[in-house]
Amino acid sequence: MNADRDVTAQLNARGDVAVVVPAAGAGLRLGPGAPKALRLLEGEPLLVHAVRRLAAAPSVRMIVVAAPRADVGAVQALLSPVAPVTVVPGGAERQESVAAALAVVPDEVPIVLVHDAARCLTPPSVTERVAAAVRSGADAVIPVLPVVDTIKEVSADEVVLGTVDRSVLRAVQTPQGFRAAVLRAAHEAAADSHTDDAGAVEKLGIPVRCVPGSDLALKITRPLDLALATHLLAMPDPEAPAV
Ligand SMILES: Nc1ccn([C@@H]2O[C@H](COP(=O)(O)OP(=O)(O)OP(=O)(O)O)[C@@H](O)[C@H]2O)c(=O)n1
Numbered sequence: 001m002n003a004d005r006d007v008t009a010q011l012n013a014r015g016d017v018a019v020v021v022p023a024a025g026a027g028l029r030l031g032p033g034a035p036k037a038l039r040l041l042e043g044e045p046l047l048v049h050a051v052r053r054l055a056a057a058p059s060v061r062m063i064v065v066a067a068p069r070a071d072v073g074a075v076q077a078l079l080s081p082v083a084p085v086t087v088v089p090g091g092a093e094r095q096e097s098v099a100a101a102l103a104v105v106p107d108e109v110p111i112v113l114v115h116d117a118a119r120c121l122t123p124p125s126v127t128e129r130v131a132a133a134v135r136s137g138a139d140a141v142i143p144v145l146p147v148v149d150t151i152k153e154v155s156a157d158e159v160v161l162g163t164v165d166r167s168v169l170r171a172v173q174t175p176q177g178f179r180a181a182v183l184r185a186a187h188e189a190a191a192d193s194h195t196d197d198a199g200a201v202e203k204l205g206i207p208v209r210c211v212p213g214s215d216l217a218l219k220i221t222r223p224l225d226l227a228l229a230t231h232l233l234a235m236p237d238p239e240a241p242a243v
């Protein structure tokens with residue numbers, strides 16, 4: 001499907017959120033194989049799991065996926081039965097993939113979330129929480145978890161320099177949410193690389209608000225994460241409304 005035409009596809013016409021999904025990474029830490037977003041978890045690509053959960057969030061109006069350049073057509077075909085999505089070619093770095101997808105989000109969408117395909121089990125409740133925090137006035141919002149390990153600062157030769165106060169540290173997840181104009185300004189201003197989009201916003205001096213993340217939003221990075229995700233897949237969203 002043509003990307004310009006497809007960008008008008010809407011999930012929920014009343015939603016006010018576009019989600020940009022960087023999915024173009026190789027997944028080197030997962031070991032040899034297909035690009036990470038296309039690796040299988042219980043028979044379905046990680047990207048399918050991720051998009052299905054995003055599409056289930058009522059706030060989401062549109063989803064734009066940045067796929068590996070060679071796989072754009074295949075990803076469009078893969079996702080069409082799951083949800084209406086726009087697929088664009090990603091870049092060599094995560095932030096280039098985010099920028100490529102952000103470029104096709106129409107100006108009239110007020111809130112943009114950036115969500116790693118690799119965090120494919122993130123429940124819709126987290127997406128809704130992040131979107132709600134932006135809607136209620138925050139320029140930038142990140143889902144976080146407390147740090148559970150003791151953290152040491154070390155020298156280049158692995159000698160401990162000290163113990164960091166973990167009570168002021170947070171492990172950061174996605175989706176990260178932004179007022180659309182703020183995310184665009186941060187990406188345009190970003191002179192050097194950043195590992196997450198909130199990092200680029202911080203460099204503009206704009207406050208970034210934290211909301212609770214989820215254990216289900218783990219990033220599949222190493223083979224152990226994939227094994228863990230296989231078990232987590234059977235777990236219900238603990239925040240889903242009871243039926
Ligand atoms: N050039 C890139 C690199 C990463 N990503 C995406 O950014 C997210 C977070 O990246 P990470 O989990 O670190 O994935 P990889 O870069 O693929 O992992 P690795 O460093 O092990 O190769 C993933 O959904 C990944 O597909 C992307 O869209 N474009």
Ligand SMILES: C[C@](O)(CO)[C@H](O)COP(=O)(O)O
Pocket residue numbers: 094116172173174195196197219
């Ligand atoms: C954006 C991110 O998911 C926040 O934790 C993470 O930084 C992306 O992974 P990377 O390994 O830093 O590319």
